[in-house]
Amino acid sequence: MEREQQLKAWVQQITALDEAAQKAAADHLDDLTKPPGSLGKLEELTIRLAGITGKKQPSFSKKAVIVMASDHGVVEEGVSSFPAEVTQQMVHNFLAGGAAVNVLARHAGAEVICVDIGVNGEPVHPDLVSRSVRKGTANMAKGPAMSREEALQAILTGIDVVQESVRKGTQLFVTGEMGIGNTTPSAAVTSVLTGVSVQEATGKGTGLDQAGVQHKANVIARAIQLNQPAPNDPIDVLAKVGGLDIAGLAGVIIGSAALKCPVVIDGYISTAAALVASRIAPACRNYMIASHMSEERGHAALLQTLELSPLLQVGMRLGEGTGGVLCLHLIEAAGRIMDEMATFSSAGVSGGNEKAEAEL
CATH class of the missing domain: 3.40.50.10210 (Nicotinate-nucleotide-dimethylbenzimidazole phosphoribosyltransferase (CobT), large domain)
Structure with missing residues (x-):
């Protein structure tokens, strides 16, 4: 019974994903110099990782x-x-x-x-x-x-x-x-x-x-x-x-x-x-x-x-x-996209949030 209770205590520590971090990551992805969603599962992965860690741009050094x-x-x-x-x-x-x-x-x-x-x-x-x-x-x-x-x-x-x-x-x-x-x-x-x-x-x-x-x-x-x-x-x-x-x-x-x-x-x-x-x-x-x-x-x-x-x-x-280890390269790639890819505004490229705002 003691082990059942120990396991239950760990289960109770698991929380929902951080929605604010997910939104921040999604917004940043949409501001990058690419059509929205064009990186497919890589973008879904990025948003999931943000929700798990509570960080818009998480990195995993270890x-x-x-x-x-x-x-x-x-x-x-x-x-x-x-x-x-x-x-x-x-x-x-x-x-x-x-x-x-x-x-x-x-x-x-x-x-x-x-x-x-x-x-x-x-x-x-x-x-x-x-x-x-x-x-x-x-x-x-x-x-x-x-x-x-x-x-x-x-x-x-x-x-x-x-x-x-x-x-x-x-x-x-x-x-x-x-x-x-x-x-x-x-x-x-x-x-x-x-x-x-x-x-x-x-x-x-x-x-x-x-x-x-x-x-x-x-x-x-x-x-x-x-x-x-x-x-x-x-x-x-x-x-x-x-x-x-x-x-x-x-x-x-x-x-x-x-x-x-x-x-x-x-x-x-x-x-x-x-x-x-x-x-x-x-x-x-x-x-x-x-x-x-x-x-x-x-x-x-x-x-x-x-x-x-x-x-x-x-x-x-x-x-x-x-x-699983092969996928670590995709996780690394997702982080690099978030850290290194230019936004529409920083690159001086038209068609990003300006276009979205014009359509509203």
Whole structure:
């Protein structure tokens, strides 16, 4: 009960977006030397960032990708083309700076924070954030993935990691994850919370063939039937058919919103976490920026349910936070437009506010 109250207190801190800052940003955009709205989603992004931060022209000098790493007991059902030990091996790869998200984060000027929230092993590294709730979830095809208390602990862990990072100056977060088999609980969460069929929610993951995808869908359907997660209780869904990485990311999203930081949502697993977060704290949806449309089946249903429009569609399905990090360049571009582009008056160009006033 204590953890429920702690989470509730964080949820209550999330406020509506700053409308005055949004209006100021919109007015400035309309005064720039371009037709109104001609930069499309870049302008929408700029206005959203202003509302989140309360600043007309926000900047983000310190950005972080939080990679939640955990194992999934359901892997023993043969739902992944990679063995479970790859989770721990990839954690070491992240910490050595050799994964795709590390490369893209370096290019975007973002820090990668790797969190062991449930790896089935003993990864050790001075840069690893060790916050293990348990050594991987149980096999959800045989019973609940974890207890409700463990799901709550994982959510609060995500919030704590954000809070610690904000204290060190981080202003913007990207969601990332690593966990062999984690598209399986993501598909289960998607099906339960959106109402789409298990078939519609289940994709190739790490590269399953058609028979493998069908087997995976059968395992998910069996897990849902066995555990009977309550669609109106997102924590129950997490506990019964979710994952520690998904729960941790839900916490990252809630914590970011509570602390008025934009949070860039990566692909399928991250967006499943985003839907969980939005069901726990509906106001946090306004703080989310959808980065890309994953090739993983079911991602579109999640984005549609969240009413989020992704900035990119580049056929990615790697996870780790890679699509989210790519969007940091668009966020930087939005800031540069606001800071560096001339206004009609400063450039001596006709057709800006003068034209608008003449039409009144």
